[in-house]
Amino acid sequence: MILRSKTPLLFTLVSCLIPLLWLFADIALNNLGSNPIQALHIRLGDWSLRFLCLTLAITPIQMVTKWRGMASYRQLFGLYAFLYGTLHLLTYLVVDNNLEWSLIGTDILESPYIWFGVLAYVIVFLLGVTTSKWSKKRLGKTWKKLHRFVYVASVAAIIHYFWQLKGNLAEPLLYLIIIFFLLSFRVLTWVMNRQKKLNKPQNLRLM
Ligand code: HEM
Numbered sequence: 001m002i003l004r005s006k007t008p009l010l011f012t013l014v015s016c017l018i019p020l021l022w023l024f025a026d027i028a029l030n031n032l033g034s035n036p037i038q039a040l041h042i043r044l045g046d047w048s049l050r051f052l053c054l055t056l057a058i059t060p061i062q063m064v065t066k067w068r069g070m071a072s073y074r075q076l077f078g079l080y081a082f083l084y085g086t087l088h089l090l091t092y093l094v095v096d097n098n099l100e101w102s103l104i105g106t107d108i109l110e111s112p113y114i115w116f117g118v119l120a121y122v123i124v125f126l127l128g129v130t131t132s133k134w135s136k137k138r139l140g141k142t143w144k145k146l147h148r149f150v151y152v153a154s155v156a157a158i159i160h161y162f163w164q165l166k167g168n169l170a171e172p173l174l175y176l177i178i179i180f181f182l183l184s185f186r187v188l189t190w191v192m193n194r195q196k197k198l199n200k201p202q203n204l205r206l207m
Contacts, residue, residue, distance in 0.1 A: 082128030113163030
């Protein structure tokens with residue numbers, strides 16, 4: 001019974017690995033095009049951003065559908081954003097720059113788009129390492145506040161994307177629109193909840 005209820009989650013967990021396996025296959029078959037390092041950057045960066053968008057989408061979906069079992073999916077997508085983001089960072093450090101720290105330091109200082117990538121990654125990293133139930137319990141109210149930074153990470157990632165853009169605007173624009181709608185939804189529900197709270201004591205006083 002428990003296993004059956006967990007099947008969609010397990011299926012999602014395995015499916016999220018497909019882009020990575022696909023990438024490994026392309027590496028093995030030498031199928032990454034004329035600039036394989038850039039292709040690695042792009043594919044891993046894109047997937048990290050896609051999982052970040054999926055993570056943000058869970059709360060609105062949960063609110064609309066009232067389906068309580070979605071928190072595990074949010075956690076799963078967040079961890080995949082972290083995994084693909086870490087591989088994206090490792091590609092930059094190891095494959096692109098051969099761990100030459102002076103080169104890396106100069107490049108980071110001279111490339112503002114990387115600052116936003118680093119900001120997004122630091123947040124995704126902190127959320128990834130504090131995702132467990134144990135951390136949630138230990139951090140208490142701070143946990144919720146910390147995990148709200150996922151919105152800052154998504155905005156930083158979008159700025160990072162736009163800033164380094166060399167051509168096609170269509171894909172980043174699509175992510176920008178998705179993130180804009182997801183953030184607007186959250187702001188709207190926050191405003192409505194606040195108004196409800198403010199109205200409550202008034203109603204009581206009237207009674
Ligand atoms: C979770 C955090 C991050 C996300 C979501 C992210 C996402 C992205 C995305 C979507 C792109 C554009 C891919 C495309 O053109 O389709 C990109 C490019 C890039 N990112 Fe990140 N990134 C993150 C963190 C970082 C960090 C920490 C670094 C390096 C320190 C970095 C270095 C780069 C570089 C060098 C490119 C340009 C690749 C090229 O076209 O040559 N990113 N990233």
